Amino acid sequence: MLSMFVWRVVMASGLAPPGYFTPLIALWGSTTLLGAMLLFQREVRRRTRAEAERDALLESERAARHDAERASRAKDEFLATLSHELRTPLAAILGWCAVARHPRAQGAEAGTALETIERNARAQARLVDDLLDVTRLQSGALHLAVAPTPLDVPVRAAVEGARVAAAGKGVALAVSVADPPPVVLGDAGRLQQVASNLLVNAVKFTPAGGHVEIRVGRDPERGVAELVVRDDGQGFEAAFQPHLFTRFRQADSSSTRQHGGLGLGLSIVDHLVRLHGGTVAGASDGPGRGATFTVTLPLRVEVPVADPPASSAVLDGEAALQGLRLLLVDDEADVRAAVSRLLEQRGATVLALPSGETIEGALVSFRPDLLILDVGMPHEDGYALIRRVRTYRAEAGGQTPAISLTAHAREEDRERALAAGFQDHLPKPVDVPSLVTAIRARVG
Numbered sequence: 001m002l003s004m005f006v007w008r009v010v011m012a013s014g015l016a017p018p019g020y021f022t023p024l025i026a027l028w029g030s031t032t033l034l035g036a037m038l039l040f041q042r043e044v045r046r047r048t049r050a051e052a053e054r055d056a057l058l059e060s061e062r063a064a065r066h067d068a069e070r071a072s073r074a075k076d077e078f079l080a081t082l083s084h085e086l087r088t089p090l091a092a093i094l095g096w097c098a099v100a101r102h103p104r105a106q107g108a109e110a111g112t113a114l115e116t117i118e119r120n121a122r123a124q125a126r127l128v129d130d131l132l133d134v135t136r137l138q139s140g141a142l143h144l145a146v147a148p149t150p151l152d153v154p155v156r157a158a159v160e161g162a163r164v165a166a167a168g169k170g171v172a173l174a175v176s177v178a179d180p181p182p183v184v185l186g187d188a189g190r191l192q193q194v195a196s197n198l199l200v201n202a203v204k205f206t207p208a209g210g211h212v213e214i215r216v217g218r219d220p221e222r223g224v225a226e227l228v229v230r231d232d233g234q235g236f237e238a239a240f241q242p243h244l245f246t247r248f249r250q251a252d253s254s255s256t257r258q259h260g261g262l263g264l265g266l267s268i269v270d271h272l273v274r275l276h277g278g279t280v281a282g283a284s285d286g287p288g289r290g291a292t293f294t295v296t297l298p299l300r301v302e303v304p305v306a307d308p309p310a311s312s313a314v315l316d317g318e319a320a321l322q323g324l325r326l327l328l329v330d331d332e333a334d335v336r337a338a339v340s341r342l343l344e345q346r347g348a349t350v351l352a353l354p355s356g357e358t359i360e361g362a363l364v365s366f367r368p369d370l371l372i373l374d375v376g377m378p379h380e381d382g383y384a385l386i387r388r389v390r391t392y393r394a395e396a397g398g399q400t401p402a403i404s405l406t407a408h409a410r411e412e413d414r415e416r417a418l419a420a421g422f423q424d425h426l427p428k429p430v431d432v433p434s435l436v437t438a439i440r441a442r443v444g
Contacts, residue, residue, distance in 0.1 A: 206233030363397030
């Protein structure tokens with residue numbers, strides 16, 4: 001605009017002869033046209049980029065919304081499955097409690113009620129443990145207490161734990177162990193969990209009258225110990241094999257599925273085996289043709305010298321705690337009464353308190369061999385209580401061994417309990433053999 005004004009002023013002044021500016025005018029016009037074209041192209045490119053960025057943003061927003069909806073659906077499905085799996089054993093427990101309480105309940109019927117209640121309570125506890133283990137594995141908070149371990153020891157313990165469920169379903173268990181048993185460097189408790197999860201799966205997917213084989217052996221050429229669990233049950237499609245050890249994945253996840261569960265057991269097995277430096281694999285010839293799971297662990301050549309483990313009959317017998325004086329503190333009346341009776345049935349003398357308010361006098365008058373303290377109590381929790389006890393003189397009971405018995409079952413809870421002054425940490429619900437073993441270990 002300014003150039004045009006200057007040109008008109010020069011032409012009106014007569015300072016330039018006619019035709020002098022004609023080439024310049026043509027050049028200016030072409031330059032202006034070229035500039036306009038360049039400006040237009042830049043504007044087109046800018047708008048194209050803006051539209052592309054807008055489209056990408058919209059697509060990203062759509063993808064994020066789709067992912068959020070899918071995650072929300074997955075969460076809802078998981079919560080629905082979890083609710084179903086927790087309510088199913090709870091319904092059986094409450095139902096059989098009502099049966100046992102009925103005036104017409106006979107002795108055999110009451111026995112069936114107790115067996116059913118125990119079986120479903122253990123199933124519910126296993127679900128909670130699996131969820132907790134998944135959280136530990138994801139956060140890297142699960143630690144192994146490794147030691148040279150004959151592999152048959154945790155496997156036999158797992159088999160004993162599965163016998164009741166197998167017998168109730170009419171499934172036969174057959175165990176074979178190499179002589180001598182292979183020795184691995186591992187956490188006996190976690191190896192028992194590996195074997196137990198595989199056995200629970202095998203029994204669950206094997207129909208009545210079926211068989212489950214458990215074999216413990218070694219492959220010297222590969223330098224590994226082997227645990228093989230084989231059943232003649234349901235099996236699975238070849239297409240499902242890559243998803244066997246994926247969390248929350250099940251071959252049949254519909255509402256009409258025949259078998260319950262959260263799809264966590266095999267995932268936990270895979271994680272625990274890999275933490276031990278081993279591998280686990282599953283195979284099946286197809287639906288209805290059974291399944292085989294093989295765990296391999298690095299073989300340790302030397303055989304540890306150790307006392308044979310006490311049998312479950314010894315640990316659960318009437319004289320298992322004979323002569324021991326145990327002081328129990330738990331604010332939950334039902335739990336306090338149940339644990340007291342369990343300990344008394346095994347020969348112990350028990351003093352049960354609802355809180356730690358009078359524990360100082362009880363330590364002097366009762367003189368317990370061991371303390372069993374709940375952690376989650378009002379006013380003064382178990383951590384504060386054991387710290388207070390540890391301030392007492394030895395003759396006043398300040399050095400009495402103590403076990404925390406609590407529903408707080410994370411690894412960090414165990415570490416906190418040991419740091420506060422406990423000698424052991426056991427989770428609720430109470431596993432009687434584990435509690436008896438811990439008590440006997442702490443009082444010699």
